[in-house]
Amino acid sequence: MSGGWQNSNRARRLPxxxxxxxARILTRDPICKICGVRPSQFxxxxxxxxxxxxxxxxxxxxGPCHDQKSSxxxxxxxxxxxxxxxxxxxxQHPGMK
Structure with missing residues (x-):
């Protein structure tokens, strides 16, 4: 997994x-829902x-939109x-006490 997952418990929280x-979401959203231009990867x-x-x-x-949003x-x-x-x-200076 990528470096971002090293200290994450996210994988354990997935069903x-x-x-x-x-796979269902990427089939439903073949184009990025944020930019509307590039193919969905995440x-x-x-x-x-x-x-x-x-x-x-x-x-x-x-990928670029996912990186920007995650950051x-x-x-x-x-x-x-x-x-x-x-x-x-x-x-305080010792002589000022």
Whole structure:
């Protein structure tokens, strides 16, 4: 799997019949639902992390649109949960106490 799946539990959260669902969505959406130009290559969850595997919760998208959407979702998640800062509060000079 690609590097993006290394720290993900997404594969374990997919239903056992995921390959059949994916094939149905890509057959239904042969052209990317985002750009409307390139052929669909990925079965994309419309709402990130919703785990909605229904026909209405999935869409066929091309590689570039999938990468852009996934990147935007990842960036939004990082902004929502920023890492704590690594700077210490300034210490008072020892002679100033």
């Amino acid at each position: 056992p019949n995921w390959q059949r669902i994916r 079965c994309d969850h419309i709402v990130a992390k919703a785990d909605d595997h229904s026909e209405t919760g999935l869409q066929g998208v091309c 935007a979702e990842g960036n939004a998640a990082q902004r929502a949960n920023p890492r704590p800062g690594r700077t210490r509060p300034p210490e």
